[in-house]
Amino acid sequence: MISGYRFPTRFMVFDSIPAPIQQIMLERINGNEQISKFWSKLTGGDVRYDYKLVRDGKAYMGRQTQAIHFISGSGEVGITNHGLYRMGIHFESGKLYDGILRVKADKPATLYISLRNEEGKVLAEKPYQIKGDGTYEKVEFELTPNGTALEGSFGISLKSPGQIELGFAFLQPGEWGRVNGYPLRKTFVDALKKQGITAIRYNGSMVDVGADTYNYRWKKMLGPIDERRVTYRSGFSPYATHSFAFVEMLQLAEVINAECIIGMSMDETSEDIRDFVEYVNGPVTSKWGSLRAQHGHPEPYNLKYIQVDNERTMTPGYLECMKKFALAAWEADPEMTIMTSLNIGTDKGSYARGTREYELSAQMVQWFIEQGKPDKVAWDPHYGGWLGFATDPGFTHEMGIDLQEDLAKDFPGFKLNLHPMEENGSRCDWDRGLAHAHNWNKLQRYADHFQMLGTANTFQPHGLHYMWDQGRIHYNAHSIWFQPSAYIDEEMSRNWLPNVMQTGSSDEKILDITAKMDESGKTLAIYVANLSDQPQTAILDITDFNHKGKAQVWTIGGCALDETNTDTNMFNVVPKTSRANLARKNAKYTFPKYSYTIITLSR
DSSP: OBTTBOOOSOOOOGGGSOHHHHHHHHHHHTSSBOOOTTEEEEEEEEEEEEEEEEOSSOOSSTTOEEEEEEEEEEEEEEEEEOSGGGOOEEEOTTOOEEEEEEEEOSSOEEEEEEEEOTTOOEEEEEEEEEOOSSSEEEEEEEEOOSSOEEEEEEEEEESSSEEEEEEEEEEEEOGGGEETTEEEEHHHHHHHHHHTOOEEEEOSHHHHSBTTGGGOOGGGSOSSGGGOOOEEOBSSOTTEESSSOHHHHHHHHHHHTOEEEEEEOTTOOHHHHHHHHHHHHSOTTSHHHHHHHHTTOOSOOOOOEEEESSSBOOOHHHHHHHHHHHHHHHHHOTTOEEEEEBOOOSOTTTTOTTSHHHHHHHHHHHHHHHTTOGGGEEEEOOEEOSTTGGGSTTHHHHTTHHHHHHHHHHSTTOOOEEOOOOEEOSOOSHHHHHHHHHHHHHHHTTGGGBSOOOOSOOEEETTOOOSOOOOSEEEOSSOEEEOHHHHHHHHHHHTOOOEEEOOOOSOTTTEEEEEEEOTTSOEEEEEEEEOSSSOEEEEEOOOSOOOOSEEEEEEEEOSOTTOOOOSSOTTSSOOEEEEEEOOSSSEEEEEOTTEEEEEEEEO
């Protein structure tokens, strides 16, 4: 084990690699074509050139700098970027794009920045002068393509002899493609709004997994993105940056009107925790509130939740961290809630009464009560997103309900605030969709136990997942679409009914049923998850609700569990709506195999 990464037990012998690949590898390591992994060579004309990856400890950002040397001849020498994982970049004709470069040169040079289509044709290009004073100069640019590209590229090049070192590059749509002037893509914001997201969490393996977790510190995430010069090898990527950090997450929460939870490393100091809270919530007259205003946001973000690290175990050290965070945060904002990230699991012996984990949890509760703030402690237990979890005997235990009820017995009048914010699965097809629906159905029957519920990994580049294939909104360079589980959340939020009614099923392992009513008592919705591989005909015995007989029906599924929505078939598994006539008593309805159905009735 080196640097936090496990090497495979089998290795490919170099001589067994095809000769053309061997040549490319040697050139990338030793030759004149050392080009950064996510960039490509751009040359034209009759030129001599040299590409080097400079690792002299003086990189502008990260561990290396891309040097481009146009030695002699006539033509062009540079590099192109084709977007995330080389999926291409979508350019819209006539729409402005802007960005920033950090470039160093020892002599004056003319740099050309371009936008190109799939064939490499230039859609927009401008020259920019580099002073060449040996420092990393900031180049701010704007380009408007004269044509559309679905999977284009972004180019940086020299057209005359010279040498530059590229330390940072950033490209984004202009105001037309963003929201409120923030660096937030409008298409992504619109997708979250459509889904109905009302709570988001910034946390995960980037906090506690990887070789550079010491670089996950909030003060290293501040300021313009080209000045956040720290990179880190995280659990997700060895090339992670802070280009999207807690500030952007708070801005995202603001534009979609959602509550935000910010996860911080448990190794942050008390001083830094206090400063963080002042930065996000303090007045502009305070030191850190003033800095927030300088960064373009005079109004406080009104953050309510700080989470302490990610997926830890309750230990004496973690308990002390909870106290540290609370005392430091309350200095700047007495209303801040401190949230654990402690997974309980389905094993009923975990965090059970009499265990060391439970004893420490009780000590934590006692401490918050003694501070006069029993409502300012919260718990985030992550939970299963696999089909069958909702029928597991340990379901209520993993969700934190058992712990909540045990603590209430020891501390009369106290109710632990539960915020399970990660429903974790390993797939994004209809199997995951039905599992999510089943979880939703059952969790609503326990609704008074929770403050909010969340699901892991909202966005995922299609076909390019890393570690967990559970993204619920997929995208490529030019399209964005829902996976089945996202449609369930959309419908739940669109037609939310607040009151859970008493229900029963003759076999909950086949048909799981929940019923809800609006506040006026005029609308009743029946939610049914058919977990069987066969259609199920059921008799709906509805009592004490005289309805009109005509029902609105929303259903999704009725297909194989491995069906999914792809870039070539984005609407493969989607909801369907219909109407049905239901008798007031003993009404029959057939639920499709592997389906989730919502039947809505009115008085």
